[in-house]
Amino acid sequence: MDDAAADRCEECGSPLPTPAKVGRRRRYCSDTCRSAARRGRRRAENVSALTAGPCATDIAGHSCGRTARFAIVLNRRETRLCDTCYETALDFLVSQGVSASDVRTVRLTDRDTAQPQPPAQTQQQTEALVRPPTRRRPRVLMIEDDETVATAMGILLPRRGGYEFSHARDGSTGLREAYAQRPDLVLLDIMLPGIDGIEVLRRLRSVSDVPVIFLTARSDDQDLVIGLAAGADDYIVKPISVTELLARMARVLRRHGSTESQEPVYEDGLLRLNSLSAEVHVVGKPLQLTPIEFRLLNCLVRNAGKVQPFEHLLATAWSDPGGQASTRVKFAVSRLRRKLDATPLGGDAIVSARGIGYVYRAPSTARPTADTETPRLGHGHAGRILDILNNRENT
Structure with missing residues (x-):
């Protein structure tokens, strides 16, 4: 590997921070890139398991018998289906109002047509092959x-x-x-x-x-x-x-915000949110939310740092695209904040943009210096963010 490549992040290609005098050479520019690379390796490890098998449909003791071509993952349960049963299952999920964000579909690979395994490679070469692009086309x-x-x-x-x-x-x-x-x-x-x-x-x-x-x-x-x-x-x-x-x-x-693909699991150091299983954990402890509260929090954290208008939150949490009742959002966010106040994350993680909507601020990862006091766990900076938003509105 040449010197130019050695000075860049293996995930996004950005220049690496100044290396420490001791310890191993840095491979990633941030924890985000390190996590993205780890997820890419896990996806690559799971590819071999995504091969076709028998369709899982069984009605009154009679199995479908056809070859499964798709896998549907819902609530962490995987069901493998043939083309016909797959279409029927999707029609049923839509008719029942199951959110698309809770469902993941995978096209299976036929064992007979699967590509042969490549020859052994170095770890770095393998990671370069399986690593997803940092930005993809919409x-x-x-x-x-x-x-x-x-x-x-x-x-x-x-x-x-x-x-x-x-x-x-x-x-x-x-x-x-x-x-x-x-x-x-x-x-x-x-x-x-x-x-x-x-x-x-x-x-x-x-x-x-x-x-x-x-x-x-x-x-x-x-x-x-x-x-x-x-x-x-x-x-x-x-x-x-x-x-x-x-x-x-x-x-x-x-x-509608970023066009980047979203991972099912969101993590920012304190909060872990799984869109597929509708589970939320704060510092490893589960947080019990109603479906509306979960959809609100999911929308806010997936657009962290960006103000989400009342209308968009109504459309997301209540499926009411033309809704005007911002009071519903305010009451739901108030309940959500009370639940977050009982955790190390704190209710101040959700900041109000007066007259517009709400914004989620991920925990600060900045390291303290001699000129700054040690940052506390959570969102002590939320008041400053609110002042900035209010000043922008006034100007």
């Missing part, structure tokens, strides 16, 4: 029955916008793909075979807050009002220039 799912339009978008969006593109030809398939694959953005037509785009969006909104843009030839004002009322983030009438489409897509993605 994923866009287009639900469109016009093959010509879909083909054109499949060429233009990756080339001009740098997006990963996938396509579904009808409403039912698109709904399942949007639910299971969790894209960063959905482009949705209204006139679709089977269930139309309005119904697709209504069902999707009951289980997911993924950004959705209607891209349709229907230009009636009534269609626009119905589409936006159903929960669409934008309504675009075809034809449209590629430049304008890309600008609107970028705006919607910015409004």
